[in-house]
Amino acid sequence: MKVKAADYLIYDEEKKLYKEDPEQIVRDDVEKHYWKHVGLTIVKDWRLYVMLVPMLLVFLFWRYFPMYELLGCFKVSDEILPVSEQLFSGFSYFKRLLVSGDALSTEFWRALRNTFILSFYGLCFGFPFPIVLALFFNEVRSNAARSIYQVLTYLPKFMSTVVMTSLVAMLVKQGSVTTGYGVLSQLLAKIGIISEETAYAGLLNNPAYFRTIYELSGIWETAGYGSIVYFAAIIAVSPTSYEAAQIDGAGKMAQMKYVVLPSILSTIVIMLITRIGSLLSIGYEKVLLLYNANTYVTADVVSTFAQRYGLQGSAKGIASAAEMMNNVIGMLLVIGSNTIARKASNVSLY
Amino acid sequence: MKRKLEISELIFKIISYLFLTMFSIMCLYPFVYAISAAISGRHAVEYAQVVLFPKQIQFEAFKRMFTNNMFWNSYSNTLFITLYGTLFAVGYSILGAYALSKKRLLFRKAFNFFLVFTMWFSAGIVPQYLNYLSTKKVFNGIGITDDKWLVIIAMGMAAMNVILLRNAFENVPSEIEEAAIVDGATEFQVLSKVYIPMSKSTIATVALFFAISRWNGYFWARQMITNQNEHPLMVFIRLKLEEYTDAEAMAGWNETYASDSVVYALIVCSIVPILIIYPFIQKYFAKGVNVGGVKE
Numbered sequence: 346m347k348v349k350a351a352d353y354l355i356y357d358e359e360k361k362l363y364k365e366d367p368e369q370i371v372r373d374d375v376e377k378h379y380w381k382h383v384g385l386t387i388v389k390d391w392r393l394y395v396m397l398v399p400m401l402l403v404f405l406f407w408r409y410f411p412m413y414e415l416l417g418c419f420k421v422s423d424e425i426l427p428v429s430e431q432l433f434s435g436f437s438y439f440k441r442l443l444v445s446g447d448a449l450s451t452e453f454w455r456a457l458r459n460t461f462i463l464s465f466y467g468l469c470f471g472f473p474f475p476i477v478l479a480l481f482f483n484e485v486r487s488n489a490a491r492s493i494y495q496v497l498t499y500l501p502k503f504m505s506t507v508v509m510t511s512l513v514a515m516l517v518k519q520g521s522v523t524t525g526y527g528v529l530s531q532l533l534a535k536i537g538i539i540s541e542e543t544a545y546a547g548l549l550n551n552p553a554y555f556r557t558i559y560e561l562s563g564i565w566e567t568a569g570y571g572s573i574v575y576f577a578a579i580i581a582v583s584p585t586s587y588e589a590a591q592i593d594g595a596g597k598m599a600q601m602k603y604v605v606l607p608s609i610l611s612t613i614v615i616m617l618i619t620r621i622g623s624l625l626s627i628g629y630e631k632v633l634l635l636y637n638a639n640t641y642v643t644a645d646v647v648s649t650f651a652q653r654y655g656l657q658g659s660a661k662g663i664a665s666a667a668e669m670m671n672n673v674i675g676m677l678l679v680i681g682s683n684t685i686a687r688k689a690s691n692v693s694l695y
Numbered sequence: 696m697k698r699k700l701e702i703s704e705l706i707f708k709i710i711s712y713l714f715l716t717m718f719s720i721m722c723l724y725p726f727v728y729a730i731s732a733a734i735s736g737r738h739a740v741e742y743a744q745v746v747l748f749p750k751q752i753q754f755e756a757f758k759r760m761f762t763n764n765m766f767w768n769s770y771s772n773t774l775f776i777t778l779y780g781t782l783f784a785v786g787y788s789i790l791g792a793y794a795l796s797k798k799r800l801l802f803r804k805a806f807n808f809f810l811v812f813t814m815w816f817s818a819g820i821v822p823q824y825l826n827y828l829s830t831k832k833v834f835n836g837i838g839i840t841d842d843k844w845l846v847i848i849a850m851g852m853a854a855m856n857v858i859l860l861r862n863a864f865e866n867v868p869s870e871i872e873e874a875a876i877v878d879g880a881t882e883f884q885v886l887s888k889v890y891i892p893m894s895k896s897t898i899a900t901v902a903l904f905f906a907i908s909r910w911n912g913y914f915w916a917r918q919m920i921t922n923q924n925e926h927p928l929m930v931f932i933r934l935k936l937e938e939y940t941d942a943e944a945m946a947g948w949n950e951t952y953a954s955d956s957v958v959y960a961l962i963v964c965s966i967v968p969i970l971i972i973y974p975f976i977q978k979y980f981a982k983g984v985n986v987g988g989v990k991e
Contacts, residue, residue, distance in 0.1 A: 386801055392882035393794045397806065400791025400857065407826065407849045408813040414822035428825075478718070484711035496977060497719035500726075503969050505911030507929040508962050511936050512725045515732075515955060521942060524953075525742040528728065569722065597703040629820065630914050634933070648820060655821035656918065668819030676816040 418666035422659070438666035453667055456650040459643060460671065463632075464624045466560050472620055474564050475571035476613065480605065482572065483579045498569025510634035513562055519547025549635065552642040559635065559644075574616065578609040615686060622682035625675035647671040726966065733757065733959035740953035756956035760964065768924055769931035770964075772843060773910060776927055780847040780909040784856075785902050792860035793886050810854045827919050842920040846927075850915050851908055856901045863897035864890055900979045910969070932961050 355366045375382045387394055413428070418438055420431035442453045478498070485491040501509070520526035530544035539548070548554045582604060590600050629648030636644035645653075647667055655664025727747065732740050736751025744750060760766050794800055795807060817823075830849050831842070839845075867890055875885050891898065913929040920926055926934070938944055939954040948954050 383801060386799075390799065390882075393797060393800060396790040396882075396886075397794040397800075399787040401806070401809070403787055403848075403852050404810065404813060404854075406830070407823075407852065408817075411818035411822040411826040412816075414825045415818050417822065417825070478715075481711040481715050484708050485715065494715045494719050496974070497722050498715075499977060500973070501722050503907060503973060504966060505913065505929055507911070507913045507933050508965060511932060511958060511962055512729060514936065514940070515958065516725070516728075518940065518955075523741065528743045528746060531743055565721065568718075597707045633914070651820050656824055661821050661825070665819055665821040668821065672816055672819055679815050 415665060415669055417662050418669055420662065422662040434662070438663045439670070442663065442667055442670070449663070452645070453647075453650060455642070456645045456647045456667070457671065460625055460627050460646040460648075463556060463559060463627055463646060466556060467563060468620055468624070470560055471564050471567070472617065474568045476575050476609070478568055478572040479575035479579055479609075480601070482576050483605070495569065498572070500569070501566045502570040504566070506628075506630045506634060509562065509566060510631060513558065513635065514549060517548040517558070519550060520545045550637065550639045552640045552644070555636065555640045555644045559631070563631075575609055575612055578612045579605060582608045614689065618682045618686045618689075622679040623675070624678055625671055726963075726970075729959045729962050729966075733956050733963050735953075735956065737951055737953045737956075740955050753952050753956075755950065755952045756960040759950075759957055760960050765923075765931065766961070766964075769926050769928045772925055773928040776843055776846055776912070776916075777906055777909040780851055781902055781906045783847055784851060784853075784905045785898070788857045788860055788901065788905075789886075789891065789898065792857050793864055793890060795857070795861045796864035810857055813852075814854045823915075824918060827915070831919065841925060842922065843925050845919055846912070846916050851905065851912065853904070853908070856904055859897060859901055860894070863894040867893050896979065899976075903976055903979050928965050932958070932965060935961055 354363045356362075357364050416428050417431070419434060419436070420428060421434045422431070441447075442450055444450070482491055482494065485494065516527045516529040518527040518530075525531070526544050526547065530539070530548060533539045534541050534544040539554075543551055543554075548558060586604050586608075587600060590604050595603060625647075627646045627648065629646065629652065632644060632646050632649050633652065636649065648671070651664040651668040653664075654660040654667075658664075728745070731747065731749040732745050733756055734752050734754060735745045735749040736753055739745050739750040795803065795810075797803075800806070818826075827845065827849060831845055834840075834845055871889055871893070872885055875889050880888065911929060912927065913933065916927050917930045917933070920930070936958050939958050945954050
């Protein structure tokens with residue numbers, strides 16, 4: 346920083362003369378001995394920094410140290426040696442996955458495509474549903490009735506993935522010689538949506554139904570909870586806006602279009618951008634609990650691919666290379682969408 | 696004109712009520728079904744005749760679970776992990792968020808970025824697994840052989856929750872803090888006597904988020920806990936489901952109740968505590984969403 350001579354002088358009203366500005370001398374000193382001042386400030390406020398330490402350590406040990414293990418994607422996989430001593434292998438794992446064209450590479454591309462398709466379906470079907478739900482909540486005028494609806498629809502969000510997937514698995518389970526097939530399959534077969542044979546074979550064993558089951562159970566789980574944020578935006582609309590619209594002769598649809606929708610538009614845009622940002626981060630736990638060898642074709646996502654080869658198998662280098670590619674693209678999407686959100690609405694998510 | 700308006704409104708209202716009622720029933724049905732199936736007889740469950748109400752009522756499946764020591768073991772493990780895991784996570788999150796909320800903290804931006812970056816990028820399953828393995832070795836080396844502590848300490852950190860707390864602390868007016876300092880309060884007293892009481896509801900929300908994720912945690916607990924006496928409930932449920940849906944393992948099943956009923960009984964047992972406290976905590980859950988994330 347350039348300091349002008351005038352900065353050092355201040356005018357003293359009483360004595361009618363210029364004198365040196367003591368604050369500027371301090372500022373100057375800070376600049377000269379920057380690290381000394383940093384040290385002094387930390388010593389003065391040491392309690393604050395001590396408070397910060399446990400959190401930083403936890404994140405450092407179990408969020409940042411794993412990133413060091415990512416070096417494994419560039420090294421020859423070796424179970425015994427620590428990652429720092431393994432031989433350097435360059436981009437061979439990435440090449441193998443992306444361009445080699447062998448079975449493993451095909452499987453990786455399939456996993457990447459599935460990851461994208463599952464998220465994309467979630468965006469198309471799972472995203473609008475909470476908005477519709479919030480609009481409907483708004484129609485319920487009685488507080489008691491609305492509370493009951495809300496309590497019931499938030500409920501699935503509290504269930505663990507294990508419980509939820511277990512219930513799904515039992516409701517559509519396969520039949521056998523001694524037992525019938527699941528209740529939900531029976532209902533669907535009776536209505537005629539699925540044939541008796543598919544119901545008997547078990548819907549979770551059929552790759553054609555995996556995505557539907559995944560998305561529907563996702564809606565079931567998150568729609569009620571997801572509607573909260575939209576509903577909060579809708580009830581923030583002043584009743585006078587509705588009255589004004591009614592006086593102007595607006596029917597229900599016109600009120601929706603000109604009063605409700607504009608008021609929740611910014612929320613919708615932000616949520617949409619967030620959703621696009623997390624397009625490649627599929628929760629692996631749910632897929633892992635729902636899929637099986639029969640449904641890899643449509644169900645296998647990059648994380649489960651990595652889990653299968655890295656944790657069950659021993660291809661640690663390849664598995665982490667696969668997931669790293671997925672996560673890097675995911676991070677770029679998040680940063681990109683956040684930048685767009687900031688530019689578009691002055692609202693940043695972080 | 697007036698009449699038409701009323702009709703369109705009425706139709707929309709009817710659709711709303713119908714849809715909400717149907718969706719609410721859909722949200723509730725699986726749990727009701729699980730309870731009914733858990734206490735229905737073998738034939739009714741195996742041939743899927745139970746639709747809503749239990750048939751050929753029996754309580755043997757529950758009895759089988761309640762007399763199983765492993766069940767109680769896993770239940771107490773889950774309670775242990777939830778209690779200590781939540782305390783630990785809330786503890787360091789409050790301390791860290793308090794420090795981050797102070798404008799006078801040096802390198803504040805860098806610390807914030809350090810936190811937020813973990814939400815953008817994760818190393819992935821395999822590196823995390825290797826990291827936990829070495830952590831486990833270190834823990835064993837210093838004498839902690841119970842893997843539950845690994846789950847409590849090394850897992851379940853969430854940058855989002857720290858940010859929620861930080862935002863709440865930032866909203867506490869600084870005049871109150873200054874007044875406390877003038878009265879001779881130390882840094883720690885300012886936190887415990889001013890900030891924590893003034894952000895009680897956010898702290899409750901965050902504690903709830905941590906507790907729910909601890910109660911429901913499955914994947915890493917299954918990967919890292921080797922001793923099956925230390926398995927939490929979710930791992931126990933999944934292992935039972937895998938065992939009881941395996942046709943070969945179930946070939947010799949000759950009880951008066953279906954093997955499925957045992958799994959349903961387990962599911963019911965695992966959700967009952969949540970259902971009991973749910974009405975009390977639901978409002979905090981709703982609040983967490985509204986204060987979360989978006990920050991101008």
